[in-house]
Amino acid sequence: NGCKKKVDNQAPKTIRHNITQHTTSHKKNIPFVSKQYSQNQRVKTTTTTTTTMTSTTSTTAATHGLAKLSEFTTISIDSGDLDVVKKFAATGLVTDATTNPLFVSQAGANGDERYAAMVDDAVAYAKKQVSESTESSPLADFETEINLAIDKLSVNLGAELTKLVEGRVSTEVDIRLSYDTEATVMRARRIISMYEAMGIDRGRILIKLTGTWEGIQAAKILEAENIQCNITLIFSFLQACAAAQAKAHLISPFVGRILDWHRAKGANKDVQGSFHPAADPGVLVIKRIFSYFKHYKYKTIV
Template identity: 30%
Template sequence: MKIFLDTANIEQIRNGMKLGLVDGVTTNPTLISKENAKFEERIVEICEAVKGPVSAEVIATDFDNMLSQARELASLNEHVVVKIPMTPDGIRAVKALSEEGIKTNVTLIFSSLQGLLAAKAGATYVSPFVGRLDDVGNDGMQLVAELNEIFGNYGFATEIIVASVRHPRHVLQAAMIGADIATIPYEVLLRLFNHPLTDNGLRRFQNDWQEYERKQRS
């Protein structure tokens, strides 16, 4: 399973890249606004750091303006993937953009039928928001499982990006289901390394080595 970072913080992205685990980035205007960065400049900066898929979202909600903005975003860097909302105009735009060879990520997916429509339109990626579904009492990972089965049934090339990830268990469940990608906040990525038995074991090894050295000096 590929791991994307869901952030616009360039320091977090560079740190993630140093780990050798990050395959791409998803971002949006809200995340970029928190960084006090210019939108286009930050997208290019992220693309240059990652050298992999970087999802950048359109602001428009109507077909014509989504197409125009998508083309502008795609022209910024070869690694840009245009995020398009799951609406009728959005799906029309995805169909047109896919025919132009522009990669798309259909965002705000909350049902398997929405994901099916996006895949039929030629979306490169779909982003089911598992955390937000969990928040309203639904099972977000069940949606991922349904999409994985549907795409397998019909041989869709569309990849599933598990989004709105809140904790390491979401990442584990995504991997067990067979999702293509999980896009996760930087702090969740760091938490994937943690286990109390690992910490205790390392502490014990260090204490044992210090005791060994003490005995050698005595």
């Protein structure tokens, strides 16, 4: 399944936005992912922005920036902090949310009663499921219990996020399964079943998968079952092509990490400062992906 070579080089002028609010007290870096809907095109693109905020100062500047951005994009907050998500969702500008294993683990160790309750529920759920299982191997039971608790904790956090945002919530499959298509599909189905058991429609959820060949093949299977996927850890044009051909709902290219690689390994590794936006290697990859998707009419969101 080689990628077609002919590509329309026209791409949107605005590829990346950075919104920063300066404060004088304790700061938290909150990354946002915005889905940029190009006018008169079926292809949609996503870009990453970062906001620095604090609970003790006004968010007027950040809100103004998000308001301008939201005029042509859907904004998704990348955070597991319920208070932060609630604050930005209340602006009416942030409609989607995404989490990752780091956010889930941070929630589990937070000490906040809300997160502690999520952990307790996940552990109790896992123990109950294993006790009712026909499995007899103690080792298998222990591993199954751990994996069930991990998935349930991710779903518990995601379920709370669905109460705060009106759009989609991305929940990631165990990263250890990145090279196992069958296991990835099984865990994704289980995560969706957990959400549906809590009364949350699968249409509110995106399953986040690693952009390996096996992960992309898992997405192909899941998309056919109406389980929509967000392919993450996209660092190359070919990964994006494969994901689009698998009909993945969305891909998440890592623009900054592409730039990091070029600084460390590429021809411009001696460049320590910022690239001009038009020459940023990460931006160039996104332009190429966008043009390819537009030219061949792929519906995958970038």
